[in-house]
Amino acid sequence: MIRTALILVRPMLRAVDWAPLAWTWLASVAMIVAAALTRGAVVSCDAVVLSRLSAGAMGATAGFALVDPMAYGALATPVPRWLRMWLRTALAAGAALAAWGTSLALIVAFLPHGSPLLAGDLALEAATCVLTGLSGAAVAVRLRPRHGRSAALAGTAAQFALLALTLFLTAELWLWPLQNDPQWPVAHRLWLVILPLPVACLALANGNPVARRPARWSHRVMTFFIGFFPGGPYARTKSSLLP
Amino acid sequence: MSLTRFEAALLLRSPLVWGSAVLMVALRVWQTWSRAPAWPEVTIDTAYGCMLVGAGALLAANLAVNRERRHGMPETIRALPVRAPARTRALLATAPAVAAVVACAATAVHLLSLLPARPAGRFDPWEALTGPAGAALCGVLGVTVGRWFPGPATGPVVLFAVAAPVELSRSGGSWAALLPVILRHDLPVEINPRPSGAHLVYLLALIPLVAALGMSRYGMRPRRSLAALAGLAVAVPAGAVAIAGTHDAVPQERLARWLTPEAQRCRDIEGVRYCAYPGYEAWIPRWTRAVRPVIAAVPPAARDLVPEIRQRVGDVSSGQGRGTMMKPTWPHPTGPFFLWGRHGTAELSEAWLGGQVAARVAGLSDPEWWRVSITDPIYGASDVFVRVGTPGCAGWRQARTLVALWLGGQAGPVRTAASSWAQTKDSERPAAERLYRYAERLVARPDARSRMWAHWTTLIDPKTTVEQALPLLGLTPDPDDRKDCS
Numbered sequence: 001m002i003r004t005a006l007i008l009v010r011p012m013l014r015a016v017d018w019a020p021l022a023w024t025w026l027a028s029v030a031m032i033v034a035a036a037l038t039r040g041a042v043v044s045c046d047a048v049v050l051s052r053l054s055a056g057a058m059g060a061t062a063g064f065a066l067v068d069p070m071a072y073g074a075l076a077t078p079v080p081r082w083l084r085m086w087l088r089t090a091l092a093a094g095a096a097l098a099a100w101g102t103s104l105a106l107i108v109a110f111l112p113h114g115s116p117l118l119a120g121d122l123a124l125e126a127a128t129c130v131l132t133g134l135s136g137a138a139v140a141v142r143l144r145p146r147h148g149r150s151a152a153l154a155g156t157a158a159q160f161a162l163l164a165l166t167l168f169l170t171a172e173l174w175l176w177p178l179q180n181d182p183q184w185p186v187a188h189r190l191w192l193v194i195l196p197l198p199v200a201c202l203a204l205a206n207g208n209p210v211a212r213r214p215a216r217w218s219h220r221v222m223t224f225f226i227g228f229f230p231g232g233p234y235a236r237t238k239s240s241l242l243p
Numbered sequence: 244m245s246l247t248r249f250e251a252a253l254l255l256r257s258p259l260v261w262g263s264a265v266l267m268v269a270l271r272v273w274q275t276w277s278r279a280p281a282w283p284e285v286t287i288d289t290a291y292g293c294m295l296v297g298a299g300a301l302l303a304a305n306l307a308v309n310r311e312r313r314h315g316m317p318e319t320i321r322a323l324p325v326r327a328p329a330r331t332r333a334l335l336a337t338a339p340a341v342a343a344v345v346a347c348a349a350t351a352v353h354l355l356s357l358l359p360a361r362p363a364g365r366f367d368p369w370e371a372l373t374g375p376a377g378a379a380l381c382g383v384l385g386v387t388v389g390r391w392f393p394g395p396a397t398g399p400v401v402l403f404a405v406a407a408p409v410e411l412s413r414s415g416g417s418w419a420a421l422l423p424v425i426l427r428h429d430l431p432v433e434i435n436p437r438p439s440g441a442h443l444v445y446l447l448a449l450i451p452l453v454a455a456l457g458m459s460r461y462g463m464r465p466r467r468s469l470a471a472l473a474g475l476a477v478a479v480p481a482g483a484v485a486i487a488g489t490h491d492a493v494p495q496e497r498l499a500r501w502l503t504p505e506a507q508r509c510r511d512i513e514g515v516r517y518c519a520y521p522g523y524e525a526w527i528p529r530w531t532r533a534v535r536p537v538i539a540a541v542p543p544a545a546r547d548l549v550p551e552i553r554q555r556v557g558d559v560s561s562g563q564g565r566g567t568m569m570k571p572t573w574p575h576p577t578g579p580f581f582l583w584g585r586h587g588t589a590e591l592s593e594a595w596l597g598g599q600v601a602a603r604v605a606g607l608s609d610p611e612w613w614r615v616s617i618t619d620p621i622y623g624a625s626d627v628f629v630r631v632g633t634p635g636c637a638g639w640r641q642a643r644t645l646v647a648l649w650l651g652g653q654a655g656p657v658r659t660a661a662s663s664w665a666q667t668k669d670s671e672r673p674a675a676e677r678l679y680r681y682a683e684r685l686v687a688r689p690d691a692r693s694r695m696w697a698h699w700t701t702l703i704d705p706k707t708t709v710e711q712a713l714p715l716l717g718l719t720p721d722p723d724d725r726k727d728c729s
Binding site for chain 2: 019020023024027028031035038039043045046049050053054056057060061064148149150152153156157159160164167168170
């Protein structure tokens, strides 16, 4: 299986649509440079905000790497769907986190001398954001494999939902403290608790299609939520990898 | 026209648009739930909340404009008589209108829901309209970037490019006036004038400018150029005025005026003088509720010790990313800031104000809380803290400190009441904790008031120690009393 995966990596690198992630990376770098040039430096609190926003943007666009125009055709190949999807997920998450990492490196380069930046905790937030975006897109490409590239916008929706829901968490549950806030360590323990949720969602969505069995509860849950997925009248293509 | 109607119906049905509006109202209700509302602050934050509607409209408009590139639509659309410019025009008219209407409705719902709580301060309609104008701008931006950069990822990327500067503007800079919402404000908002009118005109002028940019995808026509030029001609001067009107630091003469008693309006209630800044008189009944139980516990002969309750200015911005506390020009400042609790937190605010009155009545010296609060600009304004001060080890040994704690305990929890004048250092914590425990026992005793009144002059004498006071108050010393203090 590992050998199959290794063989698949190169063609998949070519097949994946990297443009959205590249644009996001460019926008985030441009924003950091602009902030540094207008202010002379990126101060710590701005650095945290920039890091979070670029992580969110990367998560929102990383999902485009999961869209496979050959999703149906590839079902007949001997390589199982879960392997292809997890490989795509790993490539997308790796690329998104690498892009975020370069943004963070740029931020660190612009930090005033001696300013602290808790990069490990920020990386935890970024990983959760990227995986949330990917999990939204993974659910969408599973339920609407023929929807095309815009199915990945479900990842943006998931990212948006994560942000919106966390805004309701206040006081001890506030997830976006600044570095000098005593809440910082508590918040990052919470981030650690949240991290498995998108991973579980990815595990559900990246599995093999189930053949000729009554719909599993996990699929029912996904179908329920995808019912809200925006797409207008054209989203109503009934093709699905569900039985 | 029918195309416009069709697109409007589609956009209104989009869960992105109405979902974000529902989300915005829910979020704003949640955020304002435990704060007594004040119009200036509420309108600014609601305008920022409207950016959620703007974000939803931007994504929905972007999806709508890219629709013809998805799902085999190119073939279908090629057969239709209406060409891309007409479809774009319809969307450019629809997206901002729908976004503005939905944002207006959400803003109105939220602001009207606050009316029963009688918000204080002056209502600035221009500030309230900034939100819908910003949302409309986002809608038209979604169409324009969708025409110039077709591709489904454009929406999220543009959203990032809009959100990042808005969030960064929290730490100041007059360029914030060029963003959809001027997020940074002082508390009170009124102390630092905001260019709300010019900013609104600037945002409204950007809408035709961005729309013309979107249409220019199909070549520059006289009408498009005219719209762009007109938008530019209004946006540039309005933006310049808005930038000039945004101050990083509160203007000095304005600050000086605000720190004098003449800036306030006073009202005598139940023998106590309450003074509020114009517009904030609506909060006086809330303050009365806090002060009344404390005064009821003071012996009638000592009631002339009750101070004037004057509203105070908290920390105000004094330059990029820096804040400072302001000492008013009246002596012994006692009074609330521009914050008050609601729905469960009002009790904490009441205890806090009651505690201040109690400390003043018991004759505790003014703590040195006005000294400094200017922080290192590297860490930004979020680091600004208020040093409350402490009565010191000598104070923790005096009986009058116990009196102050008990009086404060009439308005709410003893420790919350004490937090308004005592921020103990670690080395004095045992001595302070000991007094807090005695005060809590006293508050629970029904005969505490009669004993206090009987020995009032002895108790508030600075020479009386806690040990001398305990038998007078009918308290037995704790066996595990720790008095260490340094």
